[in-house]
Every structure is written in C-alpha cells, then in structure tokens.
Amino acid sequence: MSSAENRLSVPDCLFCRIVAGEVPADVVASTERAVAFRDINPQAPVHVLVVPRDHHADVTQLAAVDPGLLADVVALADEVAQEHAGGQFRLVFNTGAEAGQSVFHVHGHVIGGRRLGWSPA
Numbered sequence: 001m002s003s004a005e006n007r008l009s010v011p012d013c014l015f016c017r018i019v020a021g022e023v024p025a026d027v028v029a030s031t032e033r034a035v036a037f038r039d040i041n042p043q044a045p046v047h048v049l050v051v052p053r054d055h056h057a058d059v060t061q062l063a064a065v066d067p068g069l070l071a072d073v074v075a076l077a078d079e080v081a082q083e084h085a086g087g088q089f090r091l092v093f094n095t096g097a098e099a100g101q102s103v104f105h106v107h108g109h110v111i112g113g114r115r116l117g118w119s120p121a
C-alpha cells in the first residue's frame with residue numbers, strides 16, 4: 001500500500017493534480033487509495049470518474065501492476081453508484097486514444113441516473 005509520501009505521481013498529469021488537490025474537482029467519495037469526482041462534461045445525470053491515487057496510464061496497466069488497486073477502484077465505483085444511481089450503472093474504461101481516452105491516468109466512468117442506451121459510437 002502506498003502512502004501519500006511515496007505515491008506514484010506524474011508531473012503535469014491532470015488527474016494526479018486533482019488527487020493532490022492542486023486542481024479543484026467536485027469530489028463525491030474517496031478512500032485511502034482512490035478518489036471519485038464528477039466529470040467536468042457529464043453525459044448522464046450521474047457521471048463520476050473514479051481514479052486510483054497512484055498513477056497508471058490505463059486499466060490494462062493497472063490490472064497488470066496492481067490488480068488489488070483495480071478492485072479498490074471498482075469497489076469505490078460501486079459505492080458511488082449505490083449512493084447516486086440506485087446501484088445500476090455502466091463502468092467504462094476508455095483505453096487508448098482511438099477508443100476515446102484523453103487523460104492517460106486510468107479512470108473508470110461511472111454513468112447512470114437514467115435508462116442507458118447502447119451506442120458506443
């Protein structure tokens with residue numbers, strides 16, 4: 001387990017800066033290892049990003065390096081969804097620019113709060 005002193009952090013990473021409190025965000029939940037905050041450009045009534053405090057570029061790297069931390073991220077996503085979306089939600093990890101990933105600090109999109117369609121265009 002990493003403490004704040006030896007956390008994996010990358011200079012100029014937007015989500016590392018949000019985790020560090022250097023960039024403001026609407027934080028809805030947090031644990032020792034993960035933080036959940038509202039997406040700046042919500043696509044649904046509930047649209048929250050869940051990130052590990054440690055920097056990993058994407059979900060495949062996180063799963064390979066620290067699978068327990070990925071489980072922590074999923075657990076926090078579920079906690080957010082239970083509280084804000086009746087426990088029914090989509091959890092999306094865009095992986096790679098072609099798939100729509102624009103911030104290369106792994107984040108799960110917790111999307112819910114309405115009936116969701118299925119058109120990942």
Ligand code: DGP
Pocket residue numbers: 014025026037038039040041049093094100101102103104
């Ligand atoms: P993705 O495209 O999957 O990498 O998702 C990145 C998301 O991050 C996107 O939905 C918009 C969101 N985002 C970008 N900049 C900020 C920011 O400064 N604050 C917050 N809260 N969200 C941001």
